Amino acid sequence: MITPSRIAMARKRRFLTLAELSEKTKIAVPNLSKYENGKQEPSEETLRRLAAALNFPLSFFHQPDLDPIGQDAVSFRARSKLAAGARDAALTASRFAVELHRWIDERYRLPPNDLPTLGKPDPETAAEMVRARWGLGNAPISNMVHLLEAHGVRVFSLPPEFADINAFAHWRDGTPFVFLNTMTTPERGRFDAAHELGHLVLHGDERSFMGPEAEKEANAFASAFLMPQSAVIAHMPENPLVEQIIAGKGNWNVAAMALTYRLHDLGMMTDWHYRRTCIVLGERGYRRGEPRGMASRETSQLLDKVIRGQRAKGVGLADIARELHVTTEELGSWVFGLVITGRTGDNSGGPRPDGRPSLRLVPPATSTPQLRKVRVR
Template identity: 50%
Template sequence: MVTPSRIRLARERRALTMARLSALTGIPQQRLSDYENARTSPTGEALGRIAGALGFPAGFFTADEVEEVASEAVAFRARTRTSLRKQRAVRSQAALAVEFNDWLTERFSLPEPNVPTYGRPSPEDCAETVRALWELGDTAAPNTVHLLEAQGLRVFSLDSEHHEVDAFGFWRDSVPYVFLNTAKSGERGRFDCAHELGHLVMHGDERPLSGPEAEREANRFASAFLMPRADVVARMPSGAQVDQILKAKSIWRVSAMALTHRLHDLELLTDWQYRSTCRRLAEMGYRTAEPDGIARETSQILPKVFALLRSRGTTPSGVARELNIPLSELDSLMFGLSLTSHPGRGTAPGRRSERPVLRVVPAPR
């Protein structure tokens, strides 16, 4: 039996209109609409054409019902600048990531979520409270991807085709998810991590998840989380010059612009000094890039997962087959981790061993 929601999800994952899928398969649009809305079911021959056009194995379309990631559940950074088709494509990728996470939790003991939610505190107060809960002290945050994974967030990368989507996050069944664009600089990636954490902590049932004010609040949370007030005030002089900012940004591993914004927020730069510094940094190329940037932070959990799986004879291709997805879909979630399959023995039959416990080793600050 074909599952209609999976036809829609696969089509939206490929960012295809019904008309385009009709042209690729030779199946009339109305019939495709009937398939997606459960008014009729495709024949085996029609399903084969749909699967071939969408690049998914036929087994994907007969698996259990898949729960889509609702638009209102996702905090898109630039929702108004992201087309609906692109939003649906990345939400479909997120739905596949949720299925992959469910597959993982059946086989591994992952860190339990330790992410508080607050209804009304200010972004600065929220950031300080989370830092205290996670025992970060008043110094720079360590590797942010490792940190979020250690606190039970599921962190995945976005497909490289979605370059205009910075990042987004959502809650699903009390599990927090964050998706990151790996084409951004290392500094921008750290800020994106903290920004999405801010949405998860501050926004939900009581407060809007998206909109200009929610974005400003998430930005203020990220700034305070990555650059604690006490540490910045202790280290940075009032009226810091551009060369001092460029030297100091490595302390917190943030962009020069982000540190400049933080200094202004903390009243260590006047309005005039702030505008002048931003103008000078833009002239030096720091508005759109980080010429002397840090390496991009990536997952610690995912390489451990696939190392353990390989040790048991399970290849990445085998995982993809169990999930009924192309290997490329798995690869798109992996921060560039190579999933090239190596010859193996396959999954050994017999009883399943106890789930391995995966822990994240804190990175040096």
């Protein structure tokens, strides 16, 4: 027996309408609709055609139902208004990644959720409270992805075809999830991670993730979390030159535009100086990218340790994909494209009473900040 909903999930994952799938498979739309609604069972040959067109193994369609992730529970950080097809595809991909999390959770003891419940503080105060709870002080954060994972957030990558979605987050059975686009600049990726942390802390189950006000709050949280007010005031001059901003952004590994906005928000730039700086930065390419930026983007420490630990046991990415009933390519798109190298060795801790080894995630160092007053000679 096949599971009808899995045909619909696979179709949505590939951005296909029923008419488009019909064109690819030469199966009539009414029949496809019956397959998805469970009103008719496709023949084995028809199922093979569907599996080939959708790039999923046959076994995928024989697995149990997967309860979907509702769009109301997700915050999408997108470059423009998101089309329904892209939204559904992203939600489906994230649901599959949740299954990978379940697979990992059955084999390893993962860091517990340590996101605070803060009530309804303003974003600036919330950022300070999270920093205090996590013992970060006002030091720069060396790696946002590692920081989130060390405090119980499960971080996965978005498949590359979701170019218009920067990031999104949601809660699932008490576990926070964040999905990041790997095609943006490293600095944008850090801000997106902090933005989604803001949604998880400020909104979650009690307040809506969606809407302009929620986005504004998450942006303000990310800005304050990455660039603490006292640190920015101490290490940046008022109304700085463009070259001072470009030099200063490396202190916090943020985009030049993000630092400019933060300075203006803190009252350290006049309106005129802010507008003029944005124009000059745009002319130098800082709206489209991040010249003189970070050399590489941040990736997952947890997933890397899991994959290496499994590889040491003779279990490769293809074996994991087979257990999850997806292709290796599909699985790789959720795990930041991590590639197994020649190094082996189980990076997990020793076995626990329940038989699952405990993953040791090293929080990013924040005790030796490199902040200095920015000067241009």
